[in-house]
Amino acid sequence: MTDNPYEASPERRAQRLAETAPTECDARVEQLVTELIGRVADKWTMIILEVLEEHRELRFTELARKVEGISQKMLTQTLRHMERDGMVTRTIHPVIPPRVDYRLTSLGLSLGAAFCGVWIWAEKNLTEVEAARTAFDAR
Numbered sequence: 001m002t003d004n005p006y007e008a009s010p011e012r013r014a015q016r017l018a019e020t021a022p023t024e025c026d027a028r029v030e031q032l033v034t035e036l037i038g039r040v041a042d043k044w045t046m047i048i049l050e051v052l053e054e055h056r057e058l059r060f061t062e063l064a065r066k067v068e069g070i071s072q073k074m075l076t077q078t079l080r081h082m083e084r085d086g087m088v089t090r091t092i093h094p095v096i097p098p099r100v101d102y103r104l105t106s107l108g109l110s111l112g113a114a115f116c117g118v119w120i121w122a123e124k125n126l127t128e129v130e131a132a133r134t135a136f137d138a139r
Contacts, residue, residue, distance in 0.1 A: 049112040057103040
């Protein structure tokens with residue numbers, strides 16, 4: 001196996017990070033991780049990350065159409081949180097009617113990439129999780 005972290009599989013990179021992680025964490029880092037997990041755990045942030053990654057830049061109305069089931073209020077709130085955290089940029093064009101575009105920043109792109117590991121894990125362990133759920137429900 002190579003020592004270059006960019007050549008290793010996502011699972012191996014995550015394992016290597018876990019093995020080399022300091023035992024004591026900076027409280028600010030711990031707080032940020034907790035906040036980001038809470039934010040990303042809400043399904044809308046993850047869906048918006050995915051949609052913006054796929055389409056690069058979208059107007060608010062286009063984004064609303066592509067994120068099925070989200071209310072205008074929830075889309076606005078989620079985008080504001082994402083903008084505050086540096087995950088998206090918001091560009092207001094001085095035209096009538098107003099036009100606002102959203103685009104992922106490098107932070108947003110890297111967060112989306114980081115959570116690809118969850119998809120990889122889910123794909124790898126789907127059968128086992130389904131079996132555990134079936135066994136639990138049968139009790």
